[in-house]
Amino acid sequence: MIESGVILSISFVEAKERLSEIPVVRKMNLWRRTFRVFGLPIQFVTVMAVSAASVIYLGAWAADSKIESRAEAFGAPTVQNAGDIAVSPPELSADAVAWEGAFLWVCPLH
């Protein structure tokens, strides 16, 4: 049983032991478990989500920039007709348009 005010004057280890005596705290098991999202640790989920978002954003930014620079150089294609190979200049490969289109489709900000 923890009396109010007492916990401030005891060591961390002792406080941890006393807290662990409380059934609700023991059930939460804060000392070993971490918060989880879909069963995965939040630290891992955060790193992966931020990295995936950054890769998508940078990829879409690069695609947008390439399409814009081609549009400036040749007058076509633009972001709107990037998938239209017929209006692309000869040196533009279909693969390049495919990856650009994929990034732009996935990224909600481009």
Place this chain on the structure above:
Amino acid sequence: MTTPSVNSSPGQAPKAFYWHYAWAIVSIIAVMQMVGASIRMAFGVFIEPLTAEFGWSQGGITFAYALSSVVTAMVSPFAGSLGDRFGARKAMMLGTAMFFVGMILTGMVTEIWHLYLTFGVLLGVAQAVFLVPLIPAAMMWFRRNLGLGMGVLMGAWGVGPALAAPFMGYLIGRFGWHDTFWITAFGSVAIMFAMIVMFRDRPSDRDDLPYGALPGDPPQQKVNADPEKVKLFTRFMRNTAAYWNMSSIHFLGCVGHAVILVYIIPIAVHEGVSLILAASLLTVMSGVSVTTRLIVPVMAERMGTRSVMTVAYLIQGLTVIMLFWTHDATMFYLFAIVFGIGYGGESGGFPILNRKYYGLAPVGAAHGFQMLGAGLGMAVGGWVGGVVFDITGGYGIALGISIVTSLAGAVSIMMLEPTHEPLIPDWEAPTTLLDAQAESVAR
């Protein structure tokens, strides 16, 4: 039949270093790593001959390299489990056979998709199958002083790139790229086969005890682990947050140094440093990193794994800030030396963490999952600098990403569980006690 090597007699102080077959195993694994990974490390020397013969673009050819790295990363968790289930020796045999077929076929490519299939997919899978089980196998040979063994292995890993590229360059100049693949295939497989013959999965295969064993330690099992028990322990590992977080930490660390390793030469050239001097920066980094790869696992074992790893990540991240104000060759060399310290120390702590968290249980699955994080990190780090340069015409954002990921890795390491007690039940305890131990671990 050999006489079991015990660390000390009763009453004597344990020795830190003494002769043991574990050192032969470490040497075998070091050679396997250098020989097996040499072709990927030296891939750059094949770009020019392939472009000259087939007219393929550099981007098209280097996609095969990227594909190979990603395939290796994706297959790593399965390769780790394969080593746990069937033993590293069998995994090495399978990987070596795949490596041989992949190398011979790569020497025969005539279309770029052939290159993707043979070099990208087949050699990518082969590298995972024979390389990933090696570190967990080495760990089986050390009951104590694991840091010493891992230090030697990590140090040897840094030597490979320094030797492979000039040697491959010489072979291409003398015999052409087709024959270089075939000569390397036969030469490498002959060396790897000799290594496999001498390799043993565990000390009990030679009636020996692990390095650092003391009188009174529980005996090591003599056959491959019961698959059901391996499965059970892998499940225990996957339930720990550390299993997932170590992979994401390795990912962050690898993004942090991949940006620098891939783009330090163009960055230096962009600042007016000559190409030859700029290229030597990589040599300086690799040379310094060999020293820290050797030292960090030993320090991690003795001074606290999380602390040492945090310092390595901090050095790796904070050093990159220097590059914003680095404009001459001297400063670039200073950067290369300090960055090499952090970069070399980035990966050395993971085997020690595995041992601290999972004890003597087979850690192939955990190691494979960490290799997945590392491989993806190298791929993302290598890609991001080029994209950022294409968009902005500079490397500032890429350097920022390198700094942020390394520092985020340091913070993540600090948030890992303490290492003073294992996170899963004792592997060597009788199976009947597992439930009780699992219960106490959960508490």
